[in-house]
Amino acid sequence: MIDSKRVVAWTPYGRRRTYSILIRHLQRDVERGLVDEVWAYMNTDPQGQEDDIVYAHELAEQFPWFHLKHRPEGIPRHPGPKQRNTGYAFRHMTDPETVYLRFDDDVVYLHESAIENLVRARIEMPAPTAVFPIIINNAIVSHFLQACGKVPVEWGTVQPYCMDPMGWANGPFAVKLHELLLDHIERGRVEDLYLYQDFPIQPGTQFSVSCFASLGSMYAGLPDGPGVLVPDEEESWHTIHHPLATGAPNILRGNAIVSHFSFFPQHPFLNNTTLLDRYREIADKAVA
Structure with a gap:
């Protein structure tokens, strides 16, 4: 718990390859008393993802949290891309005394102060629909990082648009x-x-909603x-429709990283690097 609020970290789950990194950071923060439960909202295909499904069940057997x-029962699978099924997950998130933290299953690093901050x-700040951390490899965040002199504009200018060609689709920029982040991690x-x-x-x-914090009280009502x-x-609901309905802007928090x-246009570049191995080594040390 944090400030008398339960904290649930949840993920639209599908990929063992990257989630096996994220779960180590979440385990660290459960053991520190910051996170009460971790949920994997199963968004897998029954064929072709057998190993991913087995891994999720192994985690459920290993960790009581x-x-x-x-x-939800009675809700048919969405006929479109399977990512559309994640919109139904929020029917599980209606406890008014809980803060829910959403993570993509390829979030591969959580700074030790990120969840608490x-x-x-x-x-x-109860008014915003969502409060976002600094998400490394998020186009709008990259725009603000450049505005604050944290990311060189010489790498390519990023406009404040979630699918900006540089910030969303450019693989070398993502690398x-x-x-940059890994260098900062390794230097403390x-x-x-x-x-x-x-x-x-x-x-x-x-x-892009790779990570955000929201309130159970909002969903309950x-x-x-x-x-x-x-x-x-x-x-669309969290960043366009509900903010327009309430008039309250979402917030990018400056002290949580x-x-x-990866976004899919970046896959060919990132998959040919050792970056994921470096993130995995850092995650393993988080619970060593």
Whole structure:
């Protein structure tokens, strides 16, 4: 718990390759008393992802704080891309006394202060739909990092657009971002990448939701039913529709850092590096 609020870290789960890194950081923060439960919302295909499914069940057997969550009973699988099924996950997140932390399953680094700082910001600022950390490899975050002099503009200028060609699709740029963070981690200087302040994200601005904090009290009081998002696409709801409905901007928190590994246009570049091995080594040391 943090400031008398339960903390649940959850992930739309699908990939053992990267989640096996994230879970080590989450285990560290469970053992530190910062996280109460970790949920894997199963968003896997029954064929072709057998190893991923087995791994999730192994974690559930190993750790009493790790739980598998599934699409709510009676809700058919979405006919579109399987990512659309994640919008149904919020029907599990209606405890008014809980802060929910969403992580993509390829978030591969959590700074040791990230969860505590993000949750405290979330509690202090109840109006935003979502409070985001500094997400390394997120286009809008990269824009703010450049504005604050943390990422060189010589690498390529990033505009404040979630699918900016440089910040979202450019593989060599993503490699440089990860190398920058890893250098700071290895030198013990991650805090040097903190932003000078929190930044509001204006209502209606689409933002890649690789990681954010939200409140169970918000989902509990939704007009179409507890946890029922309308529209049910989670990124659009959290960054466009609900902020426009409330008039409250989302917030980018300046003192919480996580790292998101890859958007699909970046895969060919990142998969030919040793970056994931370096992140895995750091994660293993987190619970050594």
